[in-house]
Amino acid sequence: VADYQLYYWSGIPGRGEPIRLAFEEAGVAYDDVARGPEGNKVIARVLAGELGGLKPFAPPVLKHGDVVVSHVAAILQYIAPRIGMVPDGERERAAAHAIELTITDFWLEMHDVHHPIAMSLYYEDQKPESKRRAKHLIEERMPKYLGWFEQAISGDYVFGNTISYVDTSLFHTLAGVAFAFPRASARLAATIPKLHALHDRVAARPRIAAYLASPRRTPFNNHDVFRHYPELDD
């Protein structure tokens, strides 16, 4: 049993992936509990409050000793200093958290494009609204978010030459955008060269490359935040 227990749906990378990537790059062991024998049933128990402390609203949830944390950005903020995935300075740590929270906001918009009316309805039941929203996402929101991430990169990585959890999260974000909107993403590429270079640099790091080639990495699919519906990508 590892010191860190991650509770997140198996079958999708989803919002578990930024946390997995931080552990993988750090070379720190974690248990991906729902990928164990009990499968996704364990998530219902966690959401019912079984781990103690504050009952989580939604996964991902991380348990470390008697500490239970939910929300991607809060989990990363908690683990990063312990696993060496954020610089020491208070300014850098505050900036890292702000960037991760902005990634969270962007992911919600990437989700809401295929669920613009309700999460409880199928995409097929909200296609005209999705199409309308996709135009604004592609033309306004994607350039704004990705352009903002671009200007936050100060060197090879966000914090100069030191990799942090923000870089592994941006890597996965850019990969998700390319999966969901390959055409829009190709058109935007020239405006975000540093983000693309960062993506490739993260992918080539030995531990990340080994992870990506392993069965621990679940491919993107259409049950996830990032979904590929070609009709939205015009």
Ligand SMILES: N[C@@H](CCC(=O)N[C@@H](CS)C(=O)NCC(=O)O)C(=O)O
């Ligand atoms: N802000 C949260 C969002 C968590 C979230 O939306 N989780 C999804 C699964 S990926 C969920 O179960 N949502 C249920 C709901 O919103 O009712 C985070 O960053 O972790």
